[in-house]
Amino acid sequence: MATVITASEGIVLITVLSTLVTFTVVIVGGWWGIRRLSRHLEHLAGTVPRTNLFELFFMLKSWSWREILLTLQRSETGKGAQHPMGSVVTDTPWLDQLAFDPVTLDPSPPVPKDISLRVTIGPRAKKPLVLELPVLVAPMGYGVGLTAAAKTALAQVAALAGTATSSGEGPFLPEERAYAHKWILQWSQGPWNHQKEVVRLADMVEIHLGQGAEGQIHISRHKHLPRRLKRMVQGKSVVIRGGTPPLPYLFTHLKRINPDIPIGVKLIASNHIEKDLQILMRWPVDVITVDGQEAASQNSPAVISDHFGIPTVWAVIRARRWLKRHHIHHITLIASGGVKGAADIAKLIALGADAVALGSPLLLAVSHEQLSKFLPLSWHGPSRLVFADHSSHMAARFDVGQAVHHAVNWFTSTADELRTILEALGLDKVAALNPGLLIAKTENAAPLLAVSRLEVPFLVTQLAGLTDSYKELNHCLLEQYRLLRTQKERISGA
Amino acid sequence: MHNVVVLGSRFGGSATAYWLSKLFERREITVTIVDQWTLMTYRPALVRVAAGHPAQADNWHIPMVRRYQRAGFRFIRDTAYQIDPRAQKIHLATHPPLPYDTVFVATGADPAWEAIDGLGPHHGGVCEDYLARQTAYALSKTAGPIVVGVGPLYYSGSPVRLRASLDVPALEVAFLLDAWLSKHRRRQDIPITVITPACVPGESLGPKSQAILTRELERRQIQLIAESKVEQVGDSHITLYPQRVIKADQMIWIPPYHGSQLARRSGLDDGWGWIPTDKYCRHEKWSNVYAVGDINRSALPKLGHIAMLQAKVAVHALWAAMHHKSAQPFTPFVLHVIWTGHGRGLFTLSDILYGGKRDWVYFGAPASLAKTAFNASYRFFSGWMPIMP
Numbered sequence: 039m040a041t042v043i044t045a046s047e048g049i050v051l052i053t054v055l056s057t058l059v060t061f062t063v064v065i066v067g068g069w070w071g072i073r074r075l076s077r078h079l080e081h082l083a084g085t086v087p088r089t090n091l092f093e094l095f096f097m098l099k100s101w102s103w104r105e106i107l108l109t110l111q112r113s114e115t116g117k118g119a120q121h122p123m124g125s126v127v128t129d130t131p132w133l134d135q136l137a138f139d140p141v142t143l144d145p146s147p148p149v150p151k152d153i154s155l156r157v158t159i160g161p162r163a164k165k166p167l168v169l170e171l172p173v174l175v176a177p178m179g180y181g182v183g184l185t186a187a188a189k190t191a192l193a194q195v196a197a198l199a200g201t202a203t204s205s206g207e208g209p210f211l212p213e214e215r216a217y218a219h220k221w222i223l224q225w226s227q228g229p230w231n232h233q234k235e236v237v238r239l240a241d242m243v244e245i246h247l248g249q250g251a252e253g254q255i256h257i258s259r260h261k262h263l264p265r266r267l268k269r270m271v272q273g274k275s276v277v278i279r280g281g282t283p284p285l286p287y288l289f290t291h292l293k294r295i296n297p298d299i300p301i302g303v304k305l306i307a308s309n310h311i312e313k314d315l316q317i318l319m320r321w322p323v324d325v326i327t328v329d330g331q332e333a334a335s336q337n338s339p340a341v342i343s344d345h346f347g348i349p350t351v352w353a354v355i356r357a358r359r360w361l362k363r364h365h366i367h368h369i370t371l372i373a374s375g376g377v378k379g380a381a382d383i384a385k386l387i388a389l390g391a392d393a394v395a396l397g398s399p400l401l402l403a404v405s406h407e408q409l410s411k412f413l414p415l416s417w418h419g420p421s422r423l424v425f426a427d428h429s430s431h432m433a434a435r436f437d438v439g440q441a442v443h444h445a446v447n448w449f450t451s452t453a454d455e456l457r458t459i460l461e462a463l464g465l466d467k468v469a470a471l472n473p474g475l476l477i478a479k480t481e482n483a484a485p486l487l488a489v490s491r492l493e494v495p496f497l498v499t500q501l502a503g504l505t506d507s508y509k510e511l512n513h514c515l516l517e518q519y520r521l522l523r524t525q526k527e528r529i530s531g532a
Numbered sequence: 533m534h535n536v537v538v539l540g541s542r543f544g545g546s547a548t549a550y551w552l553s554k555l556f557e558r559r560e561i562t563v564t565i566v567d568q569w570t571l572m573t574y575r576p577a578l579v580r581v582a583a584g585h586p587a588q589a590d591n592w593h594i595p596m597v598r599r600y601q602r603a604g605f606r607f608i609r610d611t612a613y614q615i616d617p618r619a620q621k622i623h624l625a626t627h628p629p630l631p632y633d634t635v636f637v638a639t640g641a642d643p644a645w646e647a648i649d650g651l652g653p654h655h656g657g658v659c660e661d662y663l664a665r666q667t668a669y670a671l672s673k674t675a676g677p678i679v680v681g682v683g684p685l686y687y688s689g690s691p692v693r694l695r696a697s698l699d700v701p702a703l704e705v706a707f708l709l710d711a712w713l714s715k716h717r718r719r720q721d722i723p724i725t726v727i728t729p730a731c732v733p734g735e736s737l738g739p740k741s742q743a744i745l746t747r748e749l750e751r752r753q754i755q756l757i758a759e760s761k762v763e764q765v766g767d768s769h770i771t772l773y774p775q776r777v778i779k780a781d782q783m784i785w786i787p788p789y790h791g792s793q794l795a796r797r798s799g800l801d802d803g804w805g806w807i808p809t810d811k812y813c814r815h816e817k818w819s820n821v822y823a824v825g826d827i828n829r830s831a832l833p834k835l836g837h838i839a840m841l842q843a844k845v846a847v848h849a850l851w852a853a854m855h856h857k858s859a860q861p862f863t864p865f866v867l868h869v870i871w872t873g874h875g876r877g878l879f880t881l882s883d884i885l886y887g888g889k890r891d892w893v894y895f896g897a898p899a900s901l902a903k904t905a906f907n908a909s910y911r912f913f914s915g916w917m918p919i920m921p
Contacts, residue, residue: 116673152766170652170654194662197653197654197662198653198654198662198663198666199654200653209626210611210625210626212568212569212610212611213568213569215611215625216568216569217660217662219645219653230626233625233626235611235614235624235625235626236626238613239613239625266609270626439586439587439589439662442665442666443586443669446666446669
């Protein structure tokens with residue numbers, strides 16, 4: 039006998055069934071989603087964290103939230119960054135352990151009228167580089183580092199900020215040269231031969247002798263190269279050779295092709311920087327860039343970037359001290375590596391740099407307000423927009439206009455902040471910054487200033503050397519005394 | 533086959549390529565176009581971008597490469613460094629030297645920012661997409677005086693007398709800015725000044741247009757400082773000779789122009805950086821070198837219309853030489869429309885500058901519409917319009 043189901047029972051049955059189905063779907067879907075998410079996360083955790091969200095972890099290890107938020111604020115507003123709730127500098131990067139000594143009643147501050155940030159790079163050259171502010175776009179190569187769109191954006195930014203941009207280790211990009219008002223050719227050991235014409239188009243040439251994040255090792259890349267680069271290397275891997283290029287030949291060659299422009303060298307900040315400088319003085323060097331341990335690179339091996347070299351601040355102090363001691367005043371010293379904003383720039387200049395090259399803050403600035411295109415549907419990090427190691431459909435989503443606008447804002451705010459620092463110090467030009475204006479906030483930082491204040495360095499280093507020798511001697515004497523005593527006790531015991 | 537190379541792919545270069553594709557059979561010539569950009573920036577529209585519309589900058593990038601490829605031309609993305617007319621080769625930055633039988637040089641003139649002490653692209657401009665875009669962004673925050681500056685033109689003074697590099701776009705920006713600021717009710721707080729080395733506004737246009745421009749500048753309270761000589765440019769001021777300082781919260785510059793480095797390096801220039809040519813746009817010494825557009829000494833004023841005319845004349849001259857025919861010489865005249873804002877424009881067709889008597893002028897909404905329509909069709913057809921001037 040067939041069972042008759044009433045309408046109300048039918049509704050109840052349908053409701054129960056649909057609830058069960060929904061519950062099952064949610065459970066299965068949730069389980070499937072969590073499995074997929076975990077698999078994706080597990081896979082991501084094992085990949086190179088160059089352009090995925092895990093790069094944020096590494097960024098947050100070297101950058102604080104404070105620095106990231108202030109950089110984005112500068113990119114957005116184009117004004118000096120501000121924050122409430124007092125000082126938040128509690129971590130211990132070298133530069134944050136230093137502060138400026140403000141002018142007060144003694145000495146009373148002069149009132150600076152027009153504060154000049156202008157700086158001349160390679161003043162001995164016939165055609166030196168004159169920059170509107172002591173900040174350069176750090177070398178980041180097309181194809182091996184950044185996309186063509188990102189390079190083009192940075193060239194436009196440099197022109198609009200009154201500064202120079204650099205080719206980096208990558209091949210020549212015609213658009214970059216066309217947009218950049220001042221363009222530095224970095225002479226790398228890549229497979230592309232920089233023809234004479236390229237050297238003649240440059241406003242400065244920098245010989246790449248290595249970098250803080252990579253040392254002097256060779257770099258090889260064979261995946262995800264831009265099409266133009268693939269054509270250049272005829273489908274083979276790109277290998278940037280390591281080691282030192284033949285410097286005597288290179289200097290002669292470059293000077294012969296373009297004798298009027300400054301020739302620079304990019305050095306790794308090593309613990310024997312003075313010896314490197316001494317060797318470099320054999321050739322007509324106009325500019326020396328010291329790339330500190332904190333420097334970043336797209337392809338840097340962790341064992342190099344985390345465990346090699348000395349911090350930028352130490353390299354600058356030691357290089358400037360060596361140059362001054364040898365009465366060499368015509369060489370421009372550029373600091374690079376780990377610089378995040380105007381305060382860092384001013385401190386490095388006070389410690390001896392003439393200008394500062396930076397990349398990471400600019401990459402943050404050009405990516406500002408563009409990351410939302412990816413999130414929350416993908417796991418790509420901000421560098422996916424600018425790094426040249428992904429498929430081309432991502433590159434097309436990079437808005438050059440917006441990127442330029444934000445990076446120019448960053449430059450404007452940095453210039454404003456530098457002027458504010460100079461005003462608080464009663465100075466009217468950036469070149470007047472000196473170590474005497476700095477104070478050490480920690481015991482660790484005290485030796486930085488002791489070494490950099492040139493009135494005392496010789497005495498300080500002599501004293502430090504004497505103390506070390508005394509300690510060593512004392513240790514040896516104690517050791518010998520202990521041995522003698524032991525022997526005596528043995529003899530007497532026997 | 534005759535090997536033709538076109539250097540540059542903006543107004544003059546793309547028009548040259550157009551006429552080469554129209555006049556010659558594919559079996560007659562091989563054409564190679566060399567340019568630094570794969571996208572052409574349509575510069576006449578940038579005045580509107582600078583006057584408060586930054587987002588429009590990317591609308592005026594025209595992809596030319598596909599157009600060339602469809603015509604059977606080869607495109608090389610590179611920087612032309614030097615032309616060697618004896619060896620008939622072009623030295624490029626990253627490619628091997630490029631041989632040619634005939635070369636059309638349409639790479640334009642180089643801005644001479646450094647000719648004025650302190651001046652640089654960071655002061656703002658309108659002649660490139662990124663300059664116009666950034667100027668527009670900066671103007672949205674400007675609360676003080678705006679100065680539109682025009683640099684001098686460095687040339688031999690022949691065949692016509694002009695003092696300003698190009699004052700027409702400067703006036704156009706000033707008018708459009710006035711309209712934009714009025715629309716946003718900010719105009720009463722922001723004075724606008726135009727500084728130019730020219731004696732009259734629109735020095736390349738005819739007297740009727742100059743009279744209208746003078747009247748319009750006065751009516752809209754845009755100050756004009758004519759015959760000015762800029763001594764120095766600072767972050768927020770301009771020093772004029774003798775000792776007059778103009779304050780500027782925001783500047784927009786048409787930079788000085790001093791010819792072309794490419795022409796200088798190649799030894800093809802007249803001593804001032806411009807390529808001297810005959811009435812067929814052919815180099816005075818090298819008959820297989822043609823100069824089209826801004827780089828040509830006789831392309832004065834530096835307007836897109838002149839470049840298009842010269843491209844037509846130069847390619848026809850080559851065609852005539854190869855087919856033993858006669859060609860029409862270059863007869864210059866100025867054809868230009870200035871957007872003056874509020875939906876109006878000033879149309880000028882004049883040859884007064886070249887000693888003629890023709891001076892047709894129309895001021896009103898249809899002129900503005902005509903310019904808008906021309907720009908739109910140029911973009912739509914990627915520069916190769918069904919009817920080319």
